[in-house]
Amino acid sequence: MPELRKDPVLGRWIIIATERSKRPTDFVVEEFKTTGGFCPLCPGNEKTTPREVLAYGRDPNMPANSAGWQLRVVPNKYPALVIEGDLEKHGEGLYDRMNGIGAHEVVIESPRHEDRFTFLPHDQMVLVFRAFRNRIHDLGRDHRFRYVMVFKNYGRAAGASLEHSHSQLVALPILPRMVISELDGSLSYFKYKDRCVFCDIIRQEAQQDTRVVCQNDYFVTLTPFAPRSPFEMWILPKHHSSSYADQDDQSLSALADIFSETMRRLDACIANVPYNFVLHTQPLGSQPLEHYHWHFEIVPKLTSIAGFEWGTGFYINPMPPEDTCRYLREAL
Amino acid sequence: MPELRKDPVLGRWIIIATERSKRPTDFVVEEFKTTGGFCPLCPGNEKTTPREVLAYGRDPNMPANSAGWQLRVVPNKYPALVIEGDLEKHGEGLYDRMNGIGAHEVVIESPRHEDRFTFLPHDQMVLVFRAFRNRIHDLGRDHRFRYVMVFKNYGRAAGASLEHSHSQLVALPILPRMVISELDGSLSYFKYKDRCVFCDIIRQEAQQDTRVVCQNDYFVTLTPFAPRSPFEMWILPKHHSSSYADQDDQSLSALADIFSETMRRLDACIANVPYNFVLHTQPLGSQPLEHYHWHFEIVPKLTSIAGFEWGTGFYINPMPPEDTCRYLREAL
Numbered sequence: 001m002p003e004l005r006k007d008p009v010l011g012r013w014i015i016i017a018t019e020r021s022k023r024p025t026d027f028v029v030e031e032f033k034t035t036g037g038f039c040p041l042c043p044g045n046e047k048t049t050p051r052e053v054l055a056y057g058r059d060p061n062m063p064a065n066s067a068g069w070q071l072r073v074v075p076n077k078y079p080a081l082v083i084e085g086d087l088e089k090h091g092e093g094l095y096d097r098m099n100g101i102g103a104h105e106v107v108i109e110s111p112r113h114e115d116r117f118t119f120l121p122h123d124q125m126v127l128v129f130r131a132f133r134n135r136i137h138d139l140g141r142d143h144r145f146r147y148v149m150v151f152k153n154y155g156r157a158a159g160a161s162l163e164h165s166h167s168q169l170v171a172l173p174i175l176p177r178m179v180i181s182e183l184d185g186s187l188s189y190f191k192y193k194d195r196c197v198f199c200d201i202i203r204q205e206a207q208q209d210t211r212v213v214c215q216n217d218y219f220v221t222l223t224p225f226a227p228r229s230p231f232e233m234w235i236l237p238k239h240h241s242s243s244y245a246d247q248d249d250q251s252l253s254a255l256a257d258i259f260s261e262t263m264r265r266l267d268a269c270i271a272n273v274p275y276n277f278v279l280h281t282q283p284l285g286s287q288p289l290e291h292y293h294w295h296f297e298i299v300p301k302l303t304s305i306a307g308f309e310w311g312t313g314f315y316i317n318p319m320p321p322e323d324t325c326r327y328l329r330e331a332l
Numbered sequence: 333m334p335e336l337r338k339d340p341v342l343g344r345w346i347i348i349a350t351e352r353s354k355r356p357t358d359f360v361v362e363e364f365k366t367t368g369g370f371c372p373l374c375p376g377n378e379k380t381t382p383r384e385v386l387a388y389g390r391d392p393n394m395p396a397n398s399a400g401w402q403l404r405v406v407p408n409k410y411p412a413l414v415i416e417g418d419l420e421k422h423g424e425g426l427y428d429r430m431n432g433i434g435a436h437e438v439v440i441e442s443p444r445h446e447d448r449f450t451f452l453p454h455d456q457m458v459l460v461f462r463a464f465r466n467r468i469h470d471l472g473r474d475h476r477f478r479y480v481m482v483f484k485n486y487g488r489a490a491g492a493s494l495e496h497s498h499s500q501l502v503a504l505p506i507l508p509r510m511v512i513s514e515l516d517g518s519l520s521y522f523k524y525k526d527r528c529v530f531c532d533i534i535r536q537e538a539q540q541d542t543r544v545v546c547q548n549d550y551f552v553t554l555t556p557f558a559p560r561s562p563f564e565m566w567i568l569p570k571h572h573s574s575s576y577a578d579q580d581d582q583s584l585s586a587l588a589d590i591f592s593e594t595m596r597r598l599d600a601c602i603a604n605v606p607y608n609f610v611l612h613t614q615p616l617g618s619q620p621l622e623h624y625h626w627h628f629e630i631v632p633k634l635t636s637i638a639g640f641e642w643g644t645g646f647y648i649n650p651m652p653p654e655d656t657c658r659y660l661r662e663a664l
Contacts, residue, residue, distance in 0.1 A: 159638025
């Protein structure tokens, strides 16, 4: 019997379609491999990107935009939004528009073209999470921006166009709809229960122990109760916090540990699977929020978004999260 | 300069990414062609589908599930939801679930395997729209169901797995989130203005005349102000109505005309482009609604849904709808 499940924060319904049930080996994954050729993100080619906004690991005596870096952040050469200009919000009859002001940056996660995020050494992965924190702080000083969206596309099916390991940041002059829904949903719960819904989820999952993939002192990885995709996972801090940018170095080191373990477990189940991850954190300029809890959502690209998903905003998932959790636990 | 645009009903923001702007010939489309082999939807193979729930055009002296039909509706062999059983709504701590009760049906749009929806003769296309109406009425009598979602996936990239021209219906025991958002958004507007937002859109678009693709006495096709994808189009009835299922035969005949013209214009711009269409109509058992307006949304699959879209719920579109409208107008 298929089952309908509701996400307790967003109110989004998911169909666990048992009539279409699958095992990990049923998913066909196209390899995203190094084809060679010119790579604008490789060391030595710094001049082919827009000028860097951050670099880690370069000898301080060397000039910006030279080689020798361990991690580098540059503006996107084909940005979805541009940094220069005013918003000029205006109407047109019943329509609203504004200029596409924002920032769109690329985090080059390693100087080595062959490196994959999943298998980065601990210290290198820590640099990635520090770069996210640094850029959120810096972009947050620009009062035109309301939110910094941090995300990664891995594999062609997940929207990646460059092979060299990278993630992206987009600073937005508006709060995106999905962020508003998550803030609203968690606030409704808080008003009713006086507790953070994510803290309650973590507590209930620890008790039930059927959707906990792995954990350390600071973080837990879950397969969520109502996942959009097989092998969807959330990484949440165990202690309540609404702001990624407020995490200290110790927390980011623990985050690198669990992220690494989580991604290796995923890779052991479905080698080289395309995926997106997205950081969910509080809006820029917000005070700490009692009702909201920052986290990462990792969504493998294993099912297609077709008419039904477009029309309804809910998802058909052929694999219950309790099953994917078991596969992930046994993977390493 | 890129531009941010807001959908006046959903509040969904779109980035018109002019820095990534494209022409129709920039889109690479993989052909979805007839490869031969066994087709379960072809005449003669009626026994390989579940037993039909509707057939048009067969000699009334012939038995059900025999050949000789012009259009046939059958339950999906691999349904996302099943028709037999009770909902048994129950909680599990803070989570909500219910049995996956519903109906999932396939509308076989023509007996001819090579036919494409876009190029169906008028009378055949009318049968498709009558089948939608018939099935909504019939499924609406089952009081477990709240909504019938009608949609079509064309082309592999849009989620189709069978070549033979078909569309689908899913009867749902809940109102999907996207439907709720559309009802809520249009109700807010109605409360403020005492007018239907879709009627206002049609009026403003007729005046501006930059996003009207084509029209007849009953219907108009627009490229919406804030489209998720290049060549997204909406087909709306000119006279206010919230319910597709209440349309008479004359209206469905005019709908077949404009749908056919709309799809041929699209095909003339980008031959064989994969697409989804979704019918947006009022919930089952609802009285006629002053604030809501039924319509079809056609979304070609030309851009990828990557981390950014997942995280934000908004879309990056490389082509302004005024440009796509011009291409579509000039296409035939």
